[in-house]
Amino acid sequence: xxxxxxxxxxxxxxxxxxxxxxxxxxxxxxxxxxxxxxxxxxxxxxxxxxxxxxxxxxxxxxxxxxxxxxxxxxxxxxxxxxxxxxxxxxxxxxxxxxxxxxxxxxxxxxxxxxxxxxxxxxxxxxxxxxxxxxxxxxxxxxxxxxxxxxxxxxxxxxxxxxxxxxxxxxxxxxxxxxxxxxxxxxxxxxxxxxxxxxxxxxxxxxxxxxxxxxxxxxxxxxxxxxxxxxxxxxxxxxxxxxxxxxxxxxxxxxxxxxxxxxxxxxxxxxxxxxxxxxxxxxxxxxxxxxxxxxxxxxxxxxxxxxxxxxxxxxxxxxxxxxxxxxxxxxxxxxxxxxxxxxxxxxxxxxxxxxxxxxxxxxxxxxxxxxxxxxxxxxxxxxxxxxxxxxxxxxxxxxxxxxxxxxxxxxxxxxxxxxxxxxxx
Ligand SMILES: *Cc1c(COP(=O)(O)O)cnc(C)c1O
Numbered sequence: 001x002x003x004x005x006x007x008x009x010x011x012x013x014x015x016x017x018x019x020x021x022x023x024x025x026x027x028x029x030x031x032x033x034x035x036x037x038x039x040x041x042x043x044x045x046x047x048x049x050x051x052x053x054x055x056x057x058x059x060x061x062x063x064x065x066x067x068x069x070x071x072x073x074x075x076x077x078x079x080x081x082x083x084x085x086x087x088x089x090x091x092x093x094x095x096x097x098x099x100x101x102x103x104x105x106x107x108x109x110x111x112x113x114x115x116x117x118x119x120x121x122x123x124x125x126x127x128x129x130x131x132x133x134x135x136x137x138x139x140x141x142x143x144x145x146x147x148x149x150x151x152x153x154x155x156x157x158x159x160x161x162x163x164x165x166x167x168x169x170x171x172x173x174x175x176x177x178x179x180x181x182x183x184x185x186x187x188x189x190x191x192x193x194x195x196x197x198x199x200x201x202x203x204x205x206x207x208x209x210x211x212x213x214x215x216x217x218x219x220x221x222x223x224x225x226x227x228x229x230x231x232x233x234x235x236x237x238x239x240x241x242x243x244x245x246x247x248x249x250x251x252x253x254x255x256x257x258x259x260x261x262x263x264x265x266x267x268x269x270x271x272x273x274x275x276x277x278x279x280x281x282x283x284x285x286x287x288x289x290x291x292x293x294x295x296x297x298x299x300x301x302x303x304x305x306x307x308x309x310x311x312x313x314x315x316x317x318x319x320x321x322x323x324x325x326x327x328x329x330x331x332x333x334x335x336x337x338x339x340x341x342x343x344x345x346x347x348x349x350x351x352x353x354x355x356x357x358x359x360x361x362x363x364x365x366x367x368x369x370x371x372x373x374x375x376x377x378x379x380x381x382x383x384x385x386x387x388x389x390x391x392x393x394x395x396x397x398x399x400x401x402x403x404x405x406x407x408x409x410x411x412x413x414x415x416x417x418x419x420x421x422x423x424x
Contacts, residue, residue: 001332003339010411013336019321019329019402025049026247026404031385037409038387041401042193042221042365045247048317054309078279081296081303087315091246091323092219092238093229094257097294101311102275102303105220105241105254106135111298112237112256113143115270116214119184123212124149126185127175129167130159133193136218140187165354165369166197166361173207180211187215190222190238194391196355196365196399198226202233209234220244223255225330225363225401227323230257237262245364245401246318248311253304256295263294273300321403330364330402333410337366337400340414350377350424354395365399367391373424380420386413 003009014020026046028035038046061069061077070077081101089099102108117126124147126140144154158175160167176186186208191198201217208215216237222228224245230238238257242248262268270291274282276299278290291297318326338353345351352369356362370377374394381388381396388398400410 001335003336005340005343005411005414007408007411010336010407013332013407017329017407019325020406022317022321023404023406025317029387031382031387034385036385036387037413039398039400039405039409039413040387040389041245041247041404042225042397042399043389044243044250045224045245045314045401046404047249048247048314050316051249051310051313054313055306058305058309077303077305080305080308081299084308084312084315087319088255088311091223091315091318092240092255092257093227093233094231095260097263098231098257098260100256100295100299101242101253101308102256102299103254103301104251105218105239106139108239108254108256108298109136109139109218110143111271111300112216112239112258113139113185113187115258115262115268115298116216116237117143117147117185118214118269119144119147119149119154122182123184125154125156125179125182126187127156127158127179127183127208127213128187129189129192129199130157131192131194132157132189133218133220136187136189166192166195166356167199169200169203172199172204176204176207176211176213180213183208183211183213185214185216186211188217190217190219190228191225191363191365193221194367194395194397196221196362196367196397198222198356198361198363201228201235205233205235219255221363221365224318224323224326225365227327231260235259242307242311242314246311247314247403249307251307253307253311256298258295258298260294263297266291266297270298271300275299275302317403326402331359333400333402333405333407334362334364334366335359336407337398337410337413340410341366341368341417344414344418345421350421363399364401365397368396368398370394370396377420377424380424381416384416384420386416 084101085096141151144151205215214236219240223240240255243252272289378390
């Protein structure tokens with residue numbers, strides 16, 4: 001695409017953008033009594049204006065029906081989570097039987113590891129990306145320990161080559177092949193939270209399976225950001241949170257994917273609770289766990305209706321927009337951001353982009369390594385009304401989301417960045 005560093009160009013792109021109207025359907029955070037430019041949907045997505053009504057509706061049901069709300073009224077709570085299944089399945093390229101919305105991300109990751117990290121004999125090792133999000137590191141560290149292994153020995157981390165910031169697919173696949181005899185599990189992010197790199201999930205899954213391992217993904221930064229096809233790629237399991245790109249509120253609920261081929265395997269070990277028990281006999285309260293078919297069989301507790309209500313409101317927007325349309329806009333929008341950063345920072349002495357330049361290898365986030373006074377630059381941007389995020393020790397992450405960000409905002413950001421850099 002031929003980008004231009006002018007306000008007129010940015011505004012023209014917004015006029016031509018078929019998703020432009022979604023911006024009005026979110027609350028804009030305020031800085032100095034003005035709408036901030038919010039490029040932090042990779043950390044906490046904005047609030048859809050429709051969410052409040054969904055919450056109020058359930059609060060009213062609780063007031064009016066109390067316990068009867070589980071089985072009576074509109075959308076009884078007993079099955080409420082199922083209202084979200086189909087639209088969530090669209091977001092991650094799954095069949096409805098493969099998806100359940102429940103709990104929170106790290107909890108779900110542990111539940112999946114209980115079922116899918118099953119070390120045996122010399123096949124006990126796990127491959128993950130070096131510098132993974134800490135929660136994922138802690139989960140695997142403690143899971144390997146739980147099975148009696150030393151994490152130092154059991155966990156193989158893949159790091160970028162010397163002088164590089166991102167992983168090469170060939171290196172990931174080679175590491176998998178090299179450890180084929182001792183590999184129990186490959187667990188990667190779909191997108192690395194720090195660099196914004198998209199991993200080739202299809203190729204990784206294939207290589208993992210060829211090596212005889214189970215393959216799972218943490219889609220915290222991928223869900224709602226890029227289209228994924230978990231079913232077709234044959235991924236065994238995946239988990240994601242809903243408060244980042246999926247705009248479902250602080251500490252919001254989470255999603256789980258379990259591939260259909262595991263759906264009807266009651267022998268798969270798991271930590272069970274009554275909400276995963278066969279629905280028709282659940283209230284007989286009898287001994288003997290019979291899992292529901294599919295991902296629902298991993299539910300533990302009765303569903304948290306309020307976070308689910310928010311997520312339901314948000315998923316409706318994703319249904320309306322469509323992941324493929326969002327991605328088409330996202331590639332242009334992030335490409336524009338990249339172009340403008342390069343343009344306003346032509347001498348490249350302060351910033352270095354560590355996110356892949358290839359649009360297919362990134363989502364909507366661009367991570368800038370700041371070589372000088374990173375925190376100061378971040379503070380200056382904030383003062384000027386831009387909300388981005390800062391990661392120790394020296395990275396600023398900028399994530400224009402296709403659902404509620406505009407080309408004009410990207411342009412305004414680059415103007416302010418330009419000013420900040422001149423004095424930096
Ligand atoms: C955001 C994020 C988390 C956060 O975990 P919670 O359980 O939702 O607090 C975990 N892993 C990754 C990769 C993340 O990006």
